[in-house]
Amino acid sequence: MGFPRFERPKGLDGESSPNLYVANCGPAVGLSFDTIASVFSTFGEVNGVYAADESGTRVIVSYIEESSAQTALKALNRRPCPDLGGRFLHIQYSIMQLPKQVNTNDSIPVSLVASELNIPGLHLWHDFVTATEEEELLAAVDDRPWKSLAKRRVQHYGYEFLYETRNINTRESMGELPSFISPILERISLISNLDNAANIVLDQVTVNEYPSGVGLSPHIDTHSAFEGLIFSLSLAGPCIMEFRRYSEGVSLPKPDSITDNQVENPNSSSNFIRRAIYLPPRSMLLLSGEARYAWLHYIPHHKIDLVKDSAIRRGSRRVSFTFRKVRTGPCKCEFPQHCDSQS
Structure with a gap:
């Protein structure tokens, strides 16, 4: 079973999303998901941080609000981030999609509390x-x-x-x-x-x-x-x-x-x-x-x-x-x- 798939939004170039695809960031470069979530949460409530693929150098940061993703992208894209080891992050909007192998026909709502x-x-x-x-x-x-x-x-x-x-x-x-x-x-x-x-x-x-x-x-x-x-x-x-x-x-x-x-x-x-x-x-x-x-x-x-x-x-x-x-x-x-x- 593969990783969840993430795609750029279809439509106008300016279209945004609550999910950010962040490159040059992840466990393979010494950054834990918790650390990444902590940094990105300064721009709004983070729903989760997920591996974008098997490389360990690209993640998805998912926000509750789309406006939070917009603010984070503007502040961090193609700039060094001191709280993430000074790494230059390459960020774009992303849409999270379930892989075809995931069968959700029998799924039920999952509570967090x-x-x-x-x-x-x-x-x-x-x-x-x-x-x-x-x-x-x-x-x-x-x-x-x-x-x-x-x-x-x-x-x-x-x-x-x-x-x-x-x-x-x-x-x-x-x-x-x-x-x-x-x-x-x-x-x-x-x-x-x-x-x-x-x-x-x-x-x-x-x-x-x-x-x-x-x-x-x-x-x-x-x-x-x-x-x-x-x-x-x-x-x-x-x-x-x-x-x-x-x-x-x-x-x-x-x-x-x-x-x-x-x-x-x-x-x-x-x-x-x-x-x-x-x-x-x-x-x-x-x-x-x-x-x-x-x-x-x-x-x-x-x-x-x-x-x-x-x-x-x-x-x-x-x-x-x-x-x-x-x-x-x-x-x-x-x-x-x-x-x-x-x-």
Whole structure:
């Protein structure tokens, strides 16, 4: 699957666009997307910065307002930019188009904030960690051994998650959680709008590394395995996460029985409600209450996601840290139809 395509506007030479094609700018010349976004945001709210191609030296800067793009082009085109290493930028207007390989027939609106989804118990915090902390966390796990699954790699801390049973063995502790995640645990305990966040002792962590295009089958984390707060920190690359709530009386499909085609074409069933949210790098997602116990969550197998009419390419990898509390007794939640302890 290729990169999103970008074209000059058709029509009069003076026609503009909220998207700017910026050459001599990108990771290959030592400029991160965050740095580029920071500089261009001085001219208006930036919707996103995307790779224009595989060169690493050309990007698309997408603004919310067309006037912001006009101001930025006038200020920066063919001039040295001190905040970008003094590089001369070559800028022109661009129209972002989805590549032909992207099938949007089954797409649904993707929200940027959790409140838009109307799923009780779902929360999302942007920039939960800094870019420096992100680099340190990635370096820490890359220094440790990975376990290879069919399409991704994993690490487990505290207790190993057993994919065969979708559960854990509470009698086989792997020891204390590593010190490099202690700052994250402390930050979770300081979340002010969650009454029990400060009291829960998270004791199990699973680190997943997803290569570009690899997703996750729809599932609900086993009720009897973990307590009611599940935190997921996204690092390195973005993705969208979708949620399904099945109608009463409908049997939930088993994750291993769902094919990629069913995941990518979920509109074929009218037995569930769908929601979707965009997870940017360094964001923290919380599943609690109904969101944790009654909604299936999954990551579509895409290399490019459609978010607010923009094509966002996933990174070469996405690494997630999932923090959970191991349950020591049966689950007594309010959703017995989804609960293995009560079924």
